[in-house]
Amino acid sequence: MLASLTSFVALALLAAAAPAVDNGYGRTPTLGYNTYNAFACAPDEAKSLDSIAALKKHGLIDAGYKTFQIDCGWQSNQRDPKTGAIAVASDRFPRGLGVVADAARGQGMDFGMYTDQGLLSCDTDTSRGAIGSLGHEAADAAFFASLNATTVKVDNCFVDGKDNSPKVPRTDFVTRFKAMGDALKAHGIKGMTICQWGVPYSSPSNGLQGPAQWTGDISTSYRLSDDIAKGWTSILQISNQAMHIAKRGMSGPGHFADADLLEVGNGGLTAAEEKTHFSLWAMLKSNLMVSTQMDKASPDSLALLANKELLAINQDSMGKPIQLIQRFTNDHDVYAGPLANGDVAVLIVEQGNLAGSMKIDFSLLEIVSADVHDLWTREKKTKVDSYTAEMDQHGCIALRLSNVERPSTFSDKIAWHPATSGKGGVRADCSGCSGKSKVGGIDDAAVYRLDNITAARAKSTLLFDYINAEVQFSFQGETNERGALIRVNGGEEQSVSFPLSGYNWDTDVWKNYRVDLTGFVVGGGNYIEIRGGSKLSQYAPDLDRIGIIV
Template identity: 35%
Template sequence: MLHPNRHASRRRPARSRPRRALAHLLPALLLALVVPLLTPGAATPAAALGNGLAATPQMGFNDWNAYGCNVSESLIKTTALAMHDNGMQSAGYTYVNIDDCWMTHSRGSDGRLVPDPAKFPDGIKGTADYVHSLGLKLGIYEDAGLQTCAGYPGSLGHESADAQSFAAWGVDYLKYDNCYAGPGCALNSCANGTKAPAQTRYATMRDALAATGRPILFSLCNWGEDSVWTWGAGTGNSWRTTGDINASYSSMLSIFHSNVKLASYAGPGHWNDPDMLEVGNGSLSDTESRTEFSLWSEMAAPLIAGTNIASASANTLSTLTNTRVIAVDQDPLGKQGTMVSSTGGLDVLAKPLANGDVSVVLFNETGSTATITTSAAAIGKTGAATYGLTDLWTGATSTTTGTISATVPAHGTTMLRVSGGTGGGTATGGPVRAVGAGKCLDVPNSTTTAGTQVQIWDCNDQANQQWTHTASNQLTVSSGGTQLCLDAYDNQTAPGTKAIIWTCNNQPNQQWRVNTDGTITSVQSGLCLDVTGRSTANGALIDLWTCNGQSNQQWAL
């Protein structure tokens, strides 16, 4: 039974979103459309999302933390240009995301959402075109209920139409909130029996997005309710694990403690989301901002900057663009860091990395400087006389025989990359699915003949479809009992080069990058792994081609 004040603590006071009387906003027709969704048991577990997106946690910007409802086309374009010019884009930030308040308070006569013409004179499509021209991607906000949290039209009962609009506008990312979840619901609370199940509502939009044929990253924002981490992987690319963050150390600390426990639910394509970064905002000091960035990266969280990017200080930009720390967040092994020890507010976290290193964060929660100590064995490293240490904030390098220790300021972190010995990351394996065709990368007839061109085929979980992306960036497969590598034929680098199997030899034509945009590119040529002719048929052959963003170059591991 859901008490009306059940979620009073999650009414988002920091957002100060207006509440509007529900009765005059909801036509009877809309109520009729959504009531069937309230049937008990309507939500059913879904298979893995597999849209080929967010192989590593998404990186970008969202306007809400810094601007609230004051979003506009001008703001988004200015921010996108700043990211293009200030090093953020080159550091990996991809998405420029519009939050609430971008639309008019009523749908159009055709039932479609209408961008506010005063805020977005060129519409969302014009804004997306500009963002895309910079090599960036555009995100947008909607709600899985009857209204957005600020009182604008929600998508409940309109999922297909809204997904079609987003795709037509060129949207690449959807943040999907959870306010006004059914008839009789206020902002975050509902009268008994009136709340449509979250999993059902989110799955409906998932399917609507998939039906458009456009790759759109799906970010679930239901504030950690309904144990979303237990079903989120089959529904979205990330899911909020907590209530809203604000720009204070206490808020950041509370959210960290909630999110760090959920490591087992995160992985490539599906991430725990402890909310947007407050780096550069509010009362957070530079030390606390670096701590947030360290912890979020260690926890393999989405890195969505929420500050005024165009006017960001040098210290803020330095924190947001630290490529050594970003590499930990974006590590292709996709493991979320876990707590190794926590005593008296002195925490040690460890995150295994794909090349066998381990990222270690020494976090001082307390108000006084303290020394934090752990060991190579405690973080999973063994078998070496000495281990290499790289301080990811200063770049300084050193060695240790096993002790890992640092003097850490109040509310601060020391973040180290530990190399040497054994332990740490391991290779990842499984099917490689062609998103456009819905079929799997396959060695024809489980052959062991070197030089055979690979193909796509109905996924069947057999060994000739099980690929391992190794720490040395090879894609290996056991076909007919023989381990072979994916290979660019004869070291060729021209579009149309065949993708074949060959004896593993560690040469550049057997090195592959698995990218956050769903592509797999040859390290040697930079060309994309491609299903020839955009075919969806069994037996369609695989080659290398100039990257073009089309669905036949999208892959899900």
């Protein structure tokens, strides 16, 4: 089937907004400080007051980090006999939490709280028996309101009092978190971040869903993934889970996807990786929550947190995250996203462990020319059609394009091939697929082959409509990708990475995923062979259809 390719970049960047809370809070992502990555579940009064003072000293409050949030560890193992609210751990906060809240406000910050929607709370020292809010939402919300908290992070541990952090689909997410959301709303607290680590919700009518799909009318923000961990693998795992959310328009004002706390300043990342991590989180429009021991973070780490150009993109009023435009597997990723004044945010991330010069041709973004501002080197160029800069391993190029000129017409054509027209793999029904069926089960033994492909050039761009709903979690070395090894006309295998497309193997199709492959003969009679068994996964993604730009 031959079809016109109406500017896929334009269509991607104009994705419809998802349901969102509209109460005046969270119209832009939250900028602030959270105690968890710095102190785990063991914050105390001195650590909190010192952190607030350090934020002021290093200019981060003036840079826009305006919320100070206590995370897990403030709770005791009992309730206040008068109010019924969780009692504050007096060994850590002997004067109560009001001292910390007042200190934050005294420096121009709001105050944020934490609780857990389980019988017990998440805790890095479970012997303490710190309690959660399940069944006591009204009393705890009233306590948070007495501290004039503007936002509350709500965690998901110990739902039954036994299992610390269950990573299995559940049917009670909506009712359980809505109970706390309603209580916060009743007490005038507008901000809420649901933190259930991107675990699937088992919907009685729609199958498995991610938090982006069910939190829209409950909270102003939601954790898109499992907890962040030290190291580059965690950055990959979270970013690969964020991509389908941005592509489907499920993050924006009143409902921002939270990629978790920043690891900047905590070690485990190189200087280049810290810049990439911060750039990704900023342009994905995640909450930006500093979470490091301020007296131990390097001056360079603290300085990059104050990059005013990236903070401005994060706080842009349009609230649209960058989207993956194309992944050049084992080399680099290219992202782009619109800004309120017509500018375009662009991010290139090095993925091949190779330092060197990197060039981005703006034609990939369907841009003829633009003025360029490099947000790290501060270099500026006027009316150019490409940009070149040096990148370190896992480094990035972060750009803001202005005075953008786009082509007046877009004339590429796609020849589509249903996956079921090929050979190999396993056929299955698929309600979200273009032809209501797909091909899966493609591994090292079950090779898939598609014949009769007509190519216009030796190196051609293919578009894959695929499903990868294999959600992976932190601390396991996984990166939320499925891999495929593809041969063109029997040539050398070319490795291709396919990020997570969603949560549901029946509905969550990633459409128009661009892949450049070499080895075609101009004209008809070409074929491709696809197998799993790559270093990324045993299986390739399930395939809906494959197109080639002709």
